[in-house]
Each structure stands twice: as structure tokens, then as C-alpha cells.
């Protein structure tokens with residue numbers, strides 16, 4: 001059988017999974033590729049670190065040039081993480097005439113236009129299924145299977161680490177900090193887990209999906225975002241009491257020719273498809289004008305789910321499918337500029353607002369009055385007894401649909417009330 005020689009740069013969580021699939025299940029990949037995908041070289045920084053896979057002699061190296069300059073390696077899996085060094089290595093790999101498969105969304109969100117232009121110029125391809133939502137084949141679905149549609153919205157849980165942490169907070173009441181360490185140990189988190197919990201990783205993935213679905217060339221930094229590091233266990237409890245779950249939601253809505261994008265913790269109904277997404281799983285609710293609503297669900301982080309997406313890309317690249325899609329899609333090309341980002345302050349929706357106030361007569365009227373002045377109608381109010389007489393009480397308010405700007409104005413007014421003891425906490429409610 002014909003052989004396609006493969007190099008892997010980065011043999012950590014994902015790279016080891018890819019090596020295991022190639023070495024332990026070569027028959028499977030050969031059946032689907034019609035050729036053997038032969039692991040020729042794997043590059044790491046530290047040759048002495050224990051690996052999560054067993055490699056034949058001579059495969060492991062700490063010299064990246066052994067892959068880039070290898071005359072017989074045709075496809076390179078770039079799984080080293082980071083941005084600057086990864087960019088340099090990817091450019092050199094393309095220039096040496098090799099196709100690239102990557103899971104590195106930070107790199108694509110930062111340098112996608114440059115890298116894709118370079119690959120096109122050189123007649124090479126970049127496959128990146130694993131860069132968004134781990135094992136869920138969302139890139140292929142958005143770029144190929146939905147091509148008869150205008151996608152009108154994407155609402156997704158795109159960070160497995162955040163979902164894992166929020167799920168533990170909901171189901172075990174576990175404090176946030178304890179669960180972060182567990183997510184790292186299980187291989188879900190980025191090398192710098194701050195990127196997971198502050199919304200960066202989800203915003204980078206949303207920028208990639210927005211390019212695929214809407215042709216939007218967004219700088220991920222321009223996507224309004226906050227992360228789960230802002231989520232307090234008390235809000236998890238109140239959300240639960242009201243029949244909701246808090247999820248880190250990445251949202252892109254096409255409205256009047258503009259794209260409203262954001263990444264924020266939001267309340268979703270506990271029994272809804274997104275509300276039921278547990279552990280490190282990801283999900284995406286997409287709407288197309290022809291197909292209607294679609295729901296994708298699967299493991300969004302972790303060794304084997306991510307390796308599953310990488311190896312599928314490897315097969316597509318080895319047999320030539322990626323080259324055709326890559327060329328025809330024209331991703332991130334100057335000729336394919338799609339929609340622009342809308343005005344976030346104008347976006348509307350229901351809100352959850354928690355206010356910590358002194359418990360005295362008239363305080364409820366003061367707080368609800370601030371919403372009334374902004375024309376915001378209140379759907380429900382939950383007030384808890386203070387722990388001690390005259391103590392501080394949480395007022396949990398659910399509003400009807402209101403704009404971001406009006407909600408901000410109401411919260412600013414409330415924060416300035418003498419009876420208010422802390423900045424109000426606010427989150428979207430996505431029913």
C-alpha cells in the first residue's frame with residue numbers, strides 16, 4: 001500500500017493522541033485513506049519527558065528542522081500551541097512544500113489571514129477541524145455541508161474547560177479554583193488556563209466560526225467578552241433555583257446585515273439542549289435559512305476527541321480532499337469580505353441582575369425604579385432573608401428584553417444608591 005509520511009510537531013496531550021491513533025489503529029486510517037499514514041517524526045522540546053504514547057525508535061526528536069526539511073514528509077500536524085513560534089514554524093513548513101493540519105485556534109485567530117494567504121500562494125493547504133469544539137466536526141459542517149444556507153445565528157459552548165468547571169459548580173457546589181486544577185490535570189485546559197476561564201479561547205474560536213459561517217473577518221479582541229472567572233457560586237445557586245444553568249456562551253447573531261458577537265456567562269434553561277451540556281462537552285446551536293435549526297454536541301476538549309478531528313483532517317489532506325475545499329473556500333481572503341460586527345450596546349435580551357442591598361423599607365422600589373426609568377420591564381424578583389437583622393440581602397431580578405445600554409444605565413444608577421453594597425452582577429438570559 002502507498003505510504004504518506006507524516007510529521008507531528010508537539011507531542012503533548014493532543015499530539016500523543018494523534019500518535020496513538022496512527023500507531024495503534026493504522027489499519028483503520030489506511031482503510032479510510034487508501035494508503036498508510038506513516039508517522040515518520042515527532043518533535044518535542046524535552047526528549048526526557050514521559051510521553052503518553054510509545055514511539056518506534058528514531059521517531060522522537062527535539063529538532064523541528066528534522067520535520068520541516070524532511071524530503072519525504074508530506075503532511076505536518078502542528079500541535080505545539082502558542083502563537084509566535086508556532087507562526088514561524090507553520091510558515092516554514094508551508095514554504096518547504098508541506099500541507100499542515102492544526103488544532104491551534106490561538107494561532108489562527110491571530111494570524112489566520114496571513115497563514116491562509118501564504119498557503120494559497122504556495123499551493124498548499126491548512127486543515128483546522130480540531131481548532132474549534134475538539135471532536136465535533138463543526139468546521140466541515142459549516143464550511144461544506146451548510147453551503148446552501150445563509151447561516152443566521154450560532155450559539156455555542158466552545159470552551160470545554162469552562163463548561164467542566166461550571167458543571168462541577170452546579171452539580172457539586174465545588175469552588176471554582178479547585179476545579180481549574182482538575183481540568184488542567186485532565187488535559188482540557190490550555191497551557192495558560194487563564195485563556196480558558198477569561199473567555200479568550202471561546203472568543204478566538206468564535207472568530208474562526210464567524211469567518212466560516214458569515215465571512216466575517218473579526219479580530220477576536222473586538223468581541224465583547226467576559227469569562228467564568230467572574231461567576232460567583234451564589235449566582236450558580238440562584239440560577240439553579242430558577243430553573244437555569246450558567247454556561248459560557250459564544251454568540252453570533254446576524255441582524256440587519258451586521259453580526260452581533262459576544263462571549264459571556266449566560267443563563268440557559270436547565271432542560272434545554274445547551275443547558276444539558278455537561279463536563280468538557282461542547283455544543284453548537286446553528287440556524288441556517290434553508291435547513292433551520294441544527295444542534296451539534298460532543299467532547300470539545302481532551303486527548304482522544306481532539307486527536308479524532310486531527311486524524312480525520314490528516315486523511316482528508318493525504319487523499320487530496322482538503323486541497324480542493326481549501327482552494328475553493330478562499331477563507332480569510334481579501335476577496336471574500338463578509339459582514340461587519342454590529343453595535344454590541346444595541347443588542348437586546350432578557351437579563352439576570354443580582355444586587356446586594358441593605359434591607360430597609362423602600363429599597364426594592366429604588367432598585368426597580370432604576371429599571372423603570374430605563375424603560376425596562378421586570379419579569380420576576382427573588383429576595384432572600386438577610387442572615388442577620390438589618391443585614392445585606394440579595395435581590396435577584398429577571399428582566400424582560402432590554403438593550404445592553406439600557407441595562408448598563410440602570411445598573412450604574414443602582415450601584416450609586418446609598419443602600420447598594422456592591423456592583424450589580426448581570427448576565428444574559430438565553431431562553
Ligand code: NAP
Nearest residue numbers: 010011012013014044045046079080081103104301302306
Ligand atoms: P501540550 O500538552 O502543552 O503540548 C504541547 C507540545 O508541544 C508538547 O509536546 C511540547 O513539548 C511541544 N512544544 C511546545 N513548544 C515547542 C517548541 N518550541 N518546539 C518543539 N516542541 C514544542 O498542548 P496540547 O493540549 O496538546 O495542545 C496543543 C494545541 O492543540 C494547542 O494549540 C491547543 O490550543 C490545541 N488544542 C488542545 C486541545 C486539548 O484538549 N488539549 C483541544 C483542542 C485544541 P514538550 O512535551 O517537550 O514540552
Ligand code: HSE
Nearest residue numbers: 159160161189190301
Ligand atoms: N482548552 C480548550 C478547551 C481545549 O477547554 O476547550 C479545546 O480547544
